[in-house]
Amino acid sequence: MESKRASFEGALEALGVTVSTTTKSELEAAVTEAVTEPAVGIALDETVGDEAVSLTETPVTVDPTPVALREAATGVTGAELGVGDYGSLVLSMTETASELVSLFVERHVAILHEDDIKPDMDAAVAELDERFTETNGSAIIATGPSATADMGALVKGAHGAKEVHVIIVEEGA
Amino acid sequence: MATADELRELMRTEGAAIAENTQGFNAGRYDSVGDLEDYEALKQAARSIKEDAIAELPDLLDQLTETIEANGGTVYIADDAADANEYIRNVVDDRAADRVVKSKSMTSEEIEVNDALEADGVDVVETDLGEWVLQVADEAPSHIVAPAIHKSRESIAELFNERFDPDEPLETAEELTHFAREKLGEQIINAEVGLTGANFIAADTGTMALVTSEGNARKTVAATDTHVAVAGVEKVIPTVADLHPFIELIGRSGTGQDITSYVSLLTPPVDTPVVDFTDDETPLSEFDSDRDFHLVLIDNGRLDMRDDEHLRETLYCIRCSACSNSCANFQSVGGHAFGGETYSGGIATGWEAGIEGLDVAEEFNDLCTGCTRCVNACPVGIDIPWINTVVRDRINRGKDTPGDWLVDGLTPDEEDDGAPLQKRFFGNFETVAKLGSATAPVSNWLADTGVSRQVMERVLGIDPRRDLPAFERETLVDWAAARDSQVDDPERRAVLYPDLYTNHVQVERGKAAVKVLESLGVDVVVPPAPSSGRAPLSQGMVATATDHAERVTEALEPYTADGRDVVVIEPSDHAMFTREYERLLDESAFTDIAENSYEVFEYVFGLLDNGASIEALSTVAGAEIAYHSHCQQRTLGLEAHTVAVLEECGYDVVTSDVECCGMAGSFGYKSDYYELSMDVGDRLRTQLRDDGVQNRPVVASGTSCLEQIDALLERQPRHPIELLAT
Ligand code: SF4
Numbered sequence: 001m002e003s004k005r006a007s008f009e010g011a012l013e014a015l016g017v018t019v020s021t022t023t024k025s026e027l028e029a030a031v032t033e034a035v036t037e038p039a040v041g042i043a044l045d046e047t048v049g050d051e052a053v054s055l056t057e058t059p060v061t062v063d064p065t066p067v068a069l070r071e072a073a074t075g076v077t078g079a080e081l082g083v084g085d086y087g088s089l090v091l092s093m094t095e096t097a098s099e100l101v102s103l104f105v106e107r108h109v110a111i112l113h114e115d116d117i118k119p120d121m122d123a124a125v126a127e128l129d130e131r132f133t134e135t136n137g138s139a140i141i142a143t144g145p146s147a148t149a150d151m152g153a154l155v156k157g158a159h160g161a162k163e164v165h166v167i168i169v170e171e172g173a
Numbered sequence: 174m175a176t177a178d179e180l181r182e183l184m185r186t187e188g189a190a191i192a193e194n195t196q197g198f199n200a201g202r203y204d205s206v207g208d209l210e211d212y213e214a215l216k217q218a219a220r221s222i223k224e225d226a227i228a229e230l231p232d233l234l235d236q237l238t239e240t241i242e243a244n245g246g247t248v249y250i251a252d253d254a255a256d257a258n259e260y261i262r263n264v265v266d267d268r269a270a271d272r273v274v275k276s277k278s279m280t281s282e283e284i285e286v287n288d289a290l291e292a293d294g295v296d297v298v299e300t301d302l303g304e305w306v307l308q309v310a311d312e313a314p315s316h317i318v319a320p321a322i323h324k325s326r327e328s329i330a331e332l333f334n335e336r337f338d339p340d341e342p343l344e345t346a347e348e349l350t351h352f353a354r355e356k357l358g359e360q361i362i363n364a365e366v367g368l369t370g371a372n373f374i375a376a377d378t379g380t381m382a383l384v385t386s387e388g389n390a391r392k393t394v395a396a397t398d399t400h401v402a403v404a405g406v407e408k409v410i411p412t413v414a415d416l417h418p419f420i421e422l423i424g425r426s427g428t429g430q431d432i433t434s435y436v437s438l439l440t441p442p443v444d445t446p447v448v449d450f451t452d453d454e455t456p457l458s459e460f461d462s463d464r465d466f467h468l469v470l471i472d473n474g475r476l477d478m479r480d481d482e483h484l485r486e487t488l489y490c491i492r493c494s495a496c497s498n499s500c501a502n503f504q505s506v507g508g509h510a511f512g513g514e515t516y517s518g519g520i521a522t523g524w525e526a527g528i529e530g531l532d533v534a535e536e537f538n539d540l541c542t543g544c545t546r547c548v549n550a551c552p553v554g555i556d557i558p559w560i561n562t563v564v565r566d567r568i569n570r571g572k573d574t575p576g577d578w579l580v581d582g583l584t585p586d587e588e589d590d591g592a593p594l595q596k597r598f599f600g601n602f603e604t605v606a607k608l609g610s611a612t613a614p615v616s617n618w619l620a621d622t623g624v625s626r627q628v629m630e631r632v633l634g635i636d637p638r639r640d641l642p643a644f645e646r647e648t649l650v651d652w653a654a655a656r657d658s659q660v661d662d663p664e665r666r667a668v669l670y671p672d673l674y675t676n677h678v679q680v681e682r683g684k685a686a687v688k689v690l691e692s693l694g695v696d697v698v699v700p701p702a703p704s705s706g707r708a709p710l711s712q713g714m715v716a717t718a719t720d721h722a723e724r725v726t727e728a729l730e731p732y733t734a735d736g737r738d739v740v741v742i743e744p745s746d747h748a749m750f751t752r753e754y755e756r757l758l759d760e761s762a763f764t765d766i767a768e769n770s771y772e773v774f775e776y777v778f779g780l781l782d783n784g785a786s787i788e789a790l791s792t793v794a795g796a797e798i799a800y801h802s803h804c805q806q807r808t809l810g811l812e813a814h815t816v817a818v819l820e821e822c823g824y825d826v827v828t829s830d831v832e833c834c835g836m837a838g839s840f841g842y843k844s845d846y847y848e849l850s851m852d853v854g855d856r857l858r859t860q861l862r863d864d865g866v867q868n869r870p871v872v873a874s875g876t877s878c879l880e881q882i883d884a885l886l887e888r889q890p891r892h893p894i895e896l897l898a899t
Contacts, residue, residue, distance in 0.1 A: 067453035152326025160388025
């Protein structure tokens with residue numbers, strides 16, 4: 001358990017992705033700290049799977065308008081899975097536009113439940129295979145910020161997010 | 174075929190950027206795959222998924238069509254480019270779209286869909302930053318993964334400043350990227366149709382994988398309501414689970430990234446709402462996700478390739494670009510020379526031969542020298558050099574037989590339809606060498622006269638700047654026949670294969686090898702034997718090479734049957750026996766020679782490992798040496814043996830790590846390629862002149878490498894076996 005978490009955090013660090021850890025009860029404070037305003041987000045009960053969690057006490061505008069999305073600096077969404085050996089996040093594509101909120105912003109803050117960290121890519125793909133077979137779903141395996149080397153040097157922040165922050169929600173306490 | 178002038182011009186204008194980027198990718202690949210514990214197992218898995226998928230392709234296509242239609246999408250299987258374009262134009266027309274935004278897709282380049290749509294008045298915008306640079310510059314891609322690899326930051330800045338006249342001139346990569354992001358961002362949210370490729374498509378769920386780093390493919394799909402994905406029929410794999418090895422391998426093999434920023438796994442139509450980006454009242458979730466999806470699968474020659482025993486493997490290609498980045502020639506000239514209509518790099522020969530035809534493949538096929546450095550790099554284990562050889566053979570057979578006196582005298586080959594004269598000359602170098610030794614030293618003086626060099630250049634295209642090999646009057650076989658074995662009670666018995674160069678030109682290294690083996694208790698014979706067939710094979714003369722292979726095995730069979738090991742000095746011939754002969758001989762003949770053959774240092778290593786004493790060899794106390802291994806030897810994993818033996822003999826060894834010396838058999842002799850060959854060689858020269866290396870004596874295993882190093886450096890190189898003889 002500890003080891004896949006440790007390898008996940010190590011991989012995130014190597015990617016330049018910042019991490020904070022919190023518990024369910026402290027999540028709103030962690031989100032507030034992680035965002036740069038203006039911030040938008042999607043309702044978390046969709047993704048963390050726990051209705052007790054909300055973003056009411058944060059500066060995040062949940063379910064924004066398209067214009068508010070374009071003006072936002074930060075987008076807050078959940079992540080379905082983490083991939084231990086790569087530091088990847090599996091992002092879903094919901095009807096509430098999680099894809100847009102994680103993509104059309106400079107800073108993406110992803111909230112991930114500790115239990116959803118898979119040890120490696122093999123396990124993550126196996127899990128997605130199962131889910132897709134049941135639901136015809138879609139997902140993005142996102143690893144670090146968007147990047148390009150097309151302009152003569154490596155630059156972070158091409159079309160997608162320039163910064164990624166992961167909030168790991170721990171069980172209990 | 175690119176002329177010497179065209180190659181020179183490309184090296185001058187694009188060479189520096191190409192070299193820096195491809196070598197960076199290539200080095201990144203070594204690092205990145207080195208971190209993978211189960212690299213070989215992943216490659217095996219990837220290979221077998223592709224093998225099975227292509228074998229089952231018609232069924233998979235049926236299954237995929239059914240799945241996608243059940244998901245609410247449409248599948249169209251297009252026979253060729255025109256068919257595909259007509260379908261796509263209708264989709265765009267039905268949607269009444271003014272703008273189509275595209276993410277990077279080689280297949281869309283193949284069918285030239287941009288031209289077709291633009292002819293209808295549709296604005297087509299490339300959103301991959303590299304592709305967009307090329308669209309603005311009106312240039313063709315020079316690399317299958319990083320299309321604008323030939324352009325420097327400075328030239329992109331100049332282009333943008335001129336074309337867009339920004340308030341502040343753009344300069345840094347950050348500024349250029351930011352500018353492009355803003356400009357393209359506006360265009361993406363105002364487009365109706367998003368056109369993407371697909372790296373893989375799973376038949377079981379209809380899920381497609383898009384491998385990108387910029388996020389433009391995600392935006393292209395999310396911001397438009399009509400998604401058209403264009404892919405070759407070969408992209409279908411059975412299940413989502415099968416994606417696993419490819420996800421781990423594709424980025425590492427190509428640009429050396431462990432994984433690209435985004436791997437989109439889309440089962441279209443996706444649930445993301447289609448929003449109006451100018452709306453500031455309606456929350457995102459209240460827009461519905463009314464989306465259309467069209468998958469256009471393109472045949473365009475692929476199903477015929479599937480039926481072609483030799484081109485079939487091409488369809489396993491996942492377009493990772495490892496075969497481009499690991500190719501010494503590609504590192505110098507890039508895809509504008511080493512490429513056809515759409516595809517570039519080693520595997521482009523297969524793609525272009527299958528899709529466009531032999532005439533297009535012919536334009537660049539000779540740039541593959543058969544060094545095999547791409548073979549281990551290819552994540553799906555395609556024998557890329559073999560595809561190049563087969564295509565070269567087919568091109569040769571399409572030519573008229575040249576009627577020239579030289580052909581009959583110097584080129585007694587098995588090619589019914591005849592290769593061009595230059596290819597036949599190099600392909601039959603054995604005849605030249607025999608004649609050369611028989612008439613040495615007269616032949617050497619003759620070859621060096623101005624008149625004969627002019628004739629050679631005019632008739633055979635042999636570059637006058639190259640020194641020609643000097644033939645020895647006494648061949649190694651003659652020398653060995655005239656002496657008795659020095660070993661009374663042998664530990665092992667061996668037959669030393671007298672390769673063409675050792676026998677006729679570098680006879681000293683052959684004598685050294687015999688003495689070293691005898692010192693280690695091996696009884697050695699050196700019987701006459703035909704040349705391996707490497708020379709004709711590299712010219713695409715497969716029938717002649719096969720004839721050589723058969724005669725070599727016939728000549729050596731009595732010795733192996735008698736319990737002798739086959740020891741080979743020339744790495745390219747050893748590679749013939751243990752690798753290429755599999756294509757030329759029946760299974761038992763191949764196994765017999767392959768299993769009994771050893772590269773000479775591999776053999777010495779084995780003898781020492783089995784108890785022979787290093788004291789029997791000439792040893793030193795820490796003498797410094799620089800070693801350049803041979804490309805084909807490295808592919809077979811046999812560089813380490815030479816290094817280990819030299820170290821055991823007391824040498825302090827520094828090794829080069831360039832992919833190839835640039836000579837590559839006869840390649841560097843050809844007038845058209847002399848300068849390219851020297852450009853490739855320059856990278857080796859740089860390493861051999863590095864601090865701490867510049868004064869070291871140089872040893873190299875391959876004949877070509879020795880000749881090239883001789884031309885590159887003041888220091889005369891030797892074969893390492895000569896260091897060991899007492
Ligand atoms: S042939 Fe192999 S190495 Fe070359 S692009 Fe295709 S998959 Fe990559």
